[in-house]
Amino acid sequence: MNFKEIKKLDDAYHAETFSRYPIAFERGQGATLVDTEGREYIDFGAGIAVNIFGVNDEAWKAAVIAQLDKIQHNSNYYYCEPQARLAQMLCERTGAKRAFFGNSGAEANECAFKAARKYSFDQYGAGRYKIITLKNSFHGRTLFTLTATGQEAFHKYFGPFAEGFDYAEASMSDIRKKADGATCAVAIECVQGESGVNALDKNFVTALFEFCRERDILLICDEVQSGNGRTGKLFSYEHYGIIPDLVTTAKGLAGGLPIGACLFFDKTEHVLGAGDHGSTFGGNPVCCAAALNVISRITEDFLLEVQGKSAYMRAKLKAFDGVKEVTGLGFMIGLSVEASAKEIAKKCLEGGLLVLTAHDRLRLVPPLNITKREMDEGLTILREVLKS
Numbered sequence: 212m213n214f215k216e217i218k219k220l221d222d223a224y225h226a227e228t229f230s231r232y233p234i235a236f237e238r239g240q241g242a243t244l245v246d247t248e249g250r251e252y253i254d255f256g257a258g259i260a261v262n263i264f265g266v267n268d269e270a271w272k273a274a275v276i277a278q279l280d281k282i283q284h285n286s287n288y289y290y291c292e293p294q295a296r297l298a299q300m301l302c303e304r305t306g307a308k309r310a311f312f313g314n315s316g317a318e319a320n321e322c323a324f325k326a327a328r329k330y331s332f333d334q335y336g337a338g339r340y341k342i343i344t345l346k347n348s349f350h351g352r353t354l355f356t357l358t359a360t361g362q363e364a365f366h367k368y369f370g371p372f373a374e375g376f377d378y379a380e381a382s383m384s385d386i387r388k389k390a391d392g393a394t395c396a397v398a399i400e401c402v403q404g405e406s407g408v409n410a411l412d413k414n415f416v417t418a419l420f421e422f423c424r425e426r427d428i429l430l431i432c433d434e435v436q437s438g439n440g441r442t443g444k445l446f447s448y449e450h451y452g453i454i455p456d457l458v459t460t461a462k463g464l465a466g467g468l469p470i471g472a473c474l475f476f477d478k479t480e481h482v483l484g485a486g487d488h489g490s491t492f493g494g495n496p497v498c499c500a501a502a503l504n505v506i507s508r509i510t511e512d513f514l515l516e517v518q519g520k521s522a523y524m525r526a527k528l529k530a531f532d533g534v535k536e537v538t539g540l541g542f543m544i545g546l547s548v549e550a551s552a553k554e555i556a557k558k559c560l561e562g563g564l565l566v567l568t569a570h571d572r573l574r575l576v577p578p579l580n581i582t583k584r585e586m587d588e589g590l591t592i593l594r595e596v597l598k599s
């Protein structure tokens with residue numbers, strides 16, 4: 212199909228949930244994509260921080276195909292080697308005790324929120340159910356995770372929403388005001404993605420960690436976007452010197468196949484027992500085989516490369532005309548720009564570069580294995596767009 216035909220079908224039959232750019236991708240290599248009309252693009256978006264090794268990566272494909280040659284799905288009534296090995300690998304790399312797998316970031320967060328409430332129920336009985344999230348957070352699109360999302364814009368139309376959420380500024384004075392005897396958990400993104408790529412202040416995060424530990428309030432780190440090497444560490448909380456009680460991740464974990472994970476640390480290891488939670492597709496063997504390939508390649512050496520490449524890109528961006536501020540950590544880059552971010556993203560696309568927006572910022576989350584040539588090509592396009 213050519214682009215016109217695809218667009219016509221989608222416009223007629225797909226739900227009207229997405230305002231799409233007029234483009235459909237067909238194939239690519241690394242951080243270079245090719246659309247249905249044969250035009251090339253440099254990819255600074257990675258399918259929203261998902262395609263960790265870009266597209267058409269040989270080793271990743273081989274791992275997926277090897278699993279497809281065996282079995283594509285089995286019920287969670289049975290044991291599954293890639294699932295068990297992935298749980299082990301994530302635990303060994305983080306110090307977590309156990310992992311649960313779902314299919315998305317929202318599901319990973321649902322699992323963590325359920326686990327937090329169950330922990331509190333087990334320790335203190337009913338009534339200690341409140342979960343505090345941060346203003347400008349983003350935790351997903353299911354009703355529970357929408358409610359957890361601390362942005363008014365998401366709290367319309369679909370009510371009544373789940374009870375037991377409160378939203379705090381990223382400051383200890385506000386956390387102290389909002390946390391009370393009914394609070395069981397605080398959830399944070401150490402680097403907020405959707406709301407403009409804001410890295411939380413280190414003093415705030417360490418003070419919050421101490422505050423939660425003193426009151427036996429669980430600290431949940433939503434690493435759905437910031438995890439899996441994106442910020443130059445395996446998970447972004449590692450920049451902050453804290454150990455969370457629950458960690459969720461998804462987007463990049465399987466390098467482009469749907470998966471979500473909730474990691475349980477010391478306190479929460481035994482919180483969810485048989486029948487407390489589940490998923491039909493969760494921990495699918497093909498997705499787990501893909502994630503095993505991804506996580507095993509995010510070595511300390513690879514993370515150093517990510518740090519080096521992202522520092523290179525940040526230094527270039529800082530010097531560009533029209534850039535006010537460069538935010539975020541590692542390859543989770545926010546750009547405050549003088550013009551409209553949406554307009555710039557559109558112009559970049561016309562010039563052959565894919566970038567994302569987040570609130571009023573540009574958001575750059577390229578594949579972690581992007582080459583110097585691809586970075587330079589993309590940066591040249593962005594510089595020209597920002598100049599004009």
Ligand SMILES: *Cc1c(COP(=O)(O)O)cnc(C)c1O
Pocket residue numbers: 314315316317318320349350351352400404405433434435436437461462
């Ligand atoms: C994308 C995202 C989610 C939701 O993930 P889905 O896979 O779309 O459900 C949750 N939290 C954060 C921080 C995200 O960036």
